[in-house]
Amino acid sequence: MTIGLEAFLGLSAVLFALGLYGAVSKRSAVMVLMSLELMAVAISLNMVAFSRFVTPEKMTGQFFAIFSMVVSAAEIGLGLALVVAIYRRARSIELPSLERLKG
Amino acid sequence: MSYVTAIPLLPAAAFLLLLPLSRKARNSAIWVAVVAIAMAFVLSVMAFAAVWPGGADLAKEPAYHASFPIAVVGDSTIDIGVMLDPFSAAMLVVVTLVALCVQLYSIGYMHRDGRIGWYYAVLSLFTAAMLALVLADNFLMLYLAWEIMGLCSYLLIGYWHEQEAPRRASIKAFLTTRVGDVGFAIGLFLMYVTVGSFEFDAVLGSAADWAPGVATAVALLLLFGAMGKSAQVPLHVWLPDAMAGPTPASALIHAATMVAAGVYLIVRAMPIFEASGIALHVVLGVGLVTALVGALLAAVQHDIKKVLAYSTISQLGYMFIALGAGSAVAGMYHLITHAFFKSLLFLGAGVIIHAYHTQDMRQMGGLARFLPVTTATFAVGSLALAGIFPFSGFWSKDEIVLVLVKDGYYIAAAIALLAAFMTAFYVARLWFRVFTGPRQTEGLHEAHRSMLAPMVLLALITAGIGFGGPALGDFFGYKIPWPDPAIAGVSSGVAVAGLLLGWWAYGRRSVVLNTRTLKMRAGFIYGMLSQKLYFDLAYEYLAIRPFVKAASGLAAFDLARVDKIVTGAGSAWSRIAGISELFDRHVVDGGVNGMARGAWVLGRKARSIQSGRIQSYQRFALASLILLLMLVVMKG
Numbered sequence: 001m002t003i004g005l006e007a008f009l010g011l012s013a014v015l016f017a018l019g020l021y022g023a024v025s026k027r028s029a030v031m032v033l034m035s036l037e038l039m040a041v042a043i044s045l046n047m048v049a050f051s052r053f054v055t056p057e058k059m060t061g062q063f064f065a066i067f068s069m070v071v072s073a074a075e076i077g078l079g080l081a082l083v084v085a086i087y088r089r090a091r092s093i094e095l096p097s098l099e100r101l102k103g
Numbered sequence: 104m105s106y107v108t109a110i111p112l113l114p115a116a117a118f119l120l121l122l123p124l125s126r127k128a129r130n131s132a133i134w135v136a137v138v139a140i141a142m143a144f145v146l147s148v149m150a151f152a153a154v155w156p157g158g159a160d161l162a163k164e165p166a167y168h169a170s171f172p173i174a175v176v177g178d179s180t181i182d183i184g185v186m187l188d189p190f191s192a193a194m195l196v197v198v199t200l201v202a203l204c205v206q207l208y209s210i211g212y213m214h215r216d217g218r219i220g221w222y223y224a225v226l227s228l229f230t231a232a233m234l235a236l237v238l239a240d241n242f243l244m245l246y247l248a249w250e251i252m253g254l255c256s257y258l259l260i261g262y263w264h265e266q267e268a269p270r271r272a273s274i275k276a277f278l279t280t281r282v283g284d285v286g287f288a289i290g291l292f293l294m295y296v297t298v299g300s301f302e303f304d305a306v307l308g309s310a311a312d313w314a315p316g317v318a319t320a321v322a323l324l325l326l327f328g329a330m331g332k333s334a335q336v337p338l339h340v341w342l343p344d345a346m347a348g349p350t351p352a353s354a355l356i357h358a359a360t361m362v363a364a365g366v367y368l369i370v371r372a373m374p375i376f377e378a379s380g381i382a383l384h385v386v387l388g389v390g391l392v393t394a395l396v397g398a399l400l401a402a403v404q405h406d407i408k409k410v411l412a413y414s415t416i417s418q419l420g421y422m423f424i425a426l427g428a429g430s431a432v433a434g435m436y437h438l439i440t441h442a443f444f445k446s447l448l449f450l451g452a453g454v455i456i457h458a459y460h461t462q463d464m465r466q467m468g469g470l471a472r473f474l475p476v477t478t479a480t481f482a483v484g485s486l487a488l489a490g491i492f493p494f495s496g497f498w499s500k501d502e503i504v505l506v507l508v509k510d511g512y513y514i515a516a517a518i519a520l521l522a523a524f525m526t527a528f529y530v531a532r533l534w535f536r537v538f539t540g541p542r543q544t545e546g547l548h549e550a551h552r553s554m555l556a557p558m559v560l561l562a563l564i565t566a567g568i569g570f571g572g573p574a575l576g577d578f579f580g581y582k583i584p585w586p587d588p589a590i591a592g593v594s595s596g597v598a599v600a601g602l603l604l605g606w607w608a609y610g611r612r613s614v615v616l617n618t619r620t621l622k623m624r625a626g627f628i629y630g631m632l633s634q635k636l637y638f639d640l641a642y643e644y645l646a647i648r649p650f651v652k653a654a655s656g657l658a659a660f661d662l663a664r665v666d667k668i669v670t671g672a673g674s675a676w677s678r679i680a681g682i683s684e685l686f687d688r689h690v691v692d693g694g695v696n697g698m699a700r701g702a703w704v705l706g707r708k709a710r711s712i713q714s715g716r717i718q719s720y721q722r723f724a725l726a727s728l729i730l731l732l733m734l735v736v737m738k739g
Contacts, residue, residue: 020725023718023721024718024721024722024725025718032718095716095717095718096716096718098715098716098717099714099715099716100715101713101715102710102713102714102715
């Protein structure tokens with residue numbers, strides 16, 4: 001049995017949904033960052049899957065996935081640095097307690 | 104002879120020099136005033152010498168005449184000018200000499216006063232005005248100088264203005280003389296309308312041709328002005344109160360010179376009075392009443408200065424009698440002798456007041472042993488005032504009586520003699536009260552030499568001037584004869600009788616020195632006299648009270664009617680404004696505030712979206728995305 005495109009897309013959708021749920025509902029900023037990573041990974045998987053099954057002769061999707069990973073690495077580095085900075089100021093990384101930008 | 108112009112300008116310059124100085128600088132610069140008046144005196148003597156021996160021709164044609172235009176009104180030019188004729192030459196010497204004596208005396212008299220500089224400044228201005236008046240060649244300039252003197256009189260009477268009495272007295276003097284001045288001013292208008300000029304030459308030369316009514320009107324109006332200035336009944340009430348001022352100032356202003364201005368005015372305007380005829384009789388009547396009233400009132404005063412003040416009124420009455428009899432020269436003669444002996448008496452009174460620290464004669468007595476020089480000079484002045492040979496008053500009074508008898512005014516002569524009798528009586532009363540009897544105070548002291556010297560000088564003049572009478576008459580271009588033995592005998596007898604009565608009432612050792620006996624013997628008359636013949640009372644009730652009442656009535660009308668209209672208009676306006684205010688508040692302000700409030704409410708609603716929680720934003724973004732996708736899907 002070959003694993004078809006649908007399976008990849010399904011996994012990707014499940015991963016994205018998990019990430020989305022985590023990003024929206026987790027209290028810890030670290031968990032939110034991890035959820036965002038999860039969504040980015042789901043999209044990368046999507047792109048690789050489409051590339052593999054729709055245009056196998058080109059490697060566009062793979063390149064994009066690698067780009068995305070690099071960007072994610074940079075992004076997570078920046079994000080964690082921000083979290084540390086926030087923790088130093090607020091002694092907490094609980095997102096609901098961070099509401100100083102309230103209008 | 105242009106130095107004549109400098110005579111009034113010298114003291115005026117002294118005034119202008121002293122005026123801007125600080126009080127301290129002014130106090131130490133009083134010598135300026137003294138030097139100025141001394142120079143004016145020297146120039147006056149020169150002017151007098153230049154006019155000497157005078158005579159009738161010079162009286163008609165002035166020895167020196169210069170005029171300067173000060174204003175051009177339409178076609179007519181208003182000039183002021185100086186004119187030196189025998190009258191003004193004689194007056195110049197009298198005024199500057201008395202002023203010099205008074206200023207020298209004041210150095211000692213006022214030396215403890217903190218504002219002596221101001222005193223000297225005003226004294227200088229006063230002297231300047233009097234000299235300008237004497238030299239005036241027209242009625243307008245005379246009037247100007249006249250008014251300046253009124254001002255100076257006001258300033259000097261109110262010199263001690265921190266006290267109530269001098270303040271009141273100064274206002275009274277100013278207002279009373281002002282009543283007369285209004286008459287004078289109207290007389291001037293009438294004169295200008297008639298002649299078109301104020302010049303003595305033009306006015307007096309044509310006076311004989313005026314309609315008799317006009318001449319009478321002008322003469323009476325001028326007389327009214329003179330009555331105010333020269334304190335004639337019924338405008339005499341200010342002079343006794345004016346004694347609230349410094350004594351030397353009283354000597355200069357309220358005895359020797361300023362009050363003489365009225366007499367001088369009539370002397371100058373004599374042709375107008377002669378043209379009228381009736382006016383002369385009025386002058387005579389006023390003079391008689393004043394001479395008698397003044398002498399009677401002087402006899403009941405307890406204040407030594409007030410005795411002298413009423414005496415001055417009485418003597419001015421004498422001058423008016425002489426003028427009323429048509430003899431300007433007799434009036435001038437008495438004016439000159441009176442100026443010397445009355446200023447002498449006032450200066451003596453100043454020494455006495457300094458010695459006793461009171462002006463009440465009831466607290467005085469026995470002065471003769473302690474103040475020999477003052478006693479001697481005061482005796483000379485008193486005898487001159489009483490009219491005893493050979494002192495100056497005798498000669499001039501005798502001349503007046505002689506004029507009256509010669510012209511057939513026998514009743515007037517009798518009244519004048521009665522006044523002379525009263526004069527001698529009050530002189531004796533004053534003398535025996537102050538100089539004889541038991542001593543009442545310790546530490547009596549004679550004044551300083553600088554104060555005595557002017558008094559001695561004036562006493563010498565008073566003693567000697569009478570012998571110069573005929574010469575003075577020639578100088579004025581008129582014959583002053585040696586006294587007629589019969590008339591001189593009668594008037595001397597009257598004077599001696601008055602003195603004896605005074606001695607009998609106040610000088611005998613057996614007499615207790617109080618007024619009780621006199622009051623008992625003549626209660627009614629005494630009461631009347633001590634109330635100043637009700638003049639002040641009458642003015643109080645007839646003029647001042649009705650005026651105050653009318654004024655307060657008007658004030659009440661103001662409050663009740665005028666103010667009501669004004670406040671009514673005000674409140675009506677405020678009511679209209681109230682309506683406009685409501686509109687403003689609810690419509691205009693309401694609109695603006697409503698918009699602001701709307702924006703505020705909207706903002707409040709909107710800010711609740713902006714929670715600051717990142718995850719709620721994410722949820723919004725997610726929900727929006729889903730909605731958009733659904734839209735796309737459904738459309739597609």
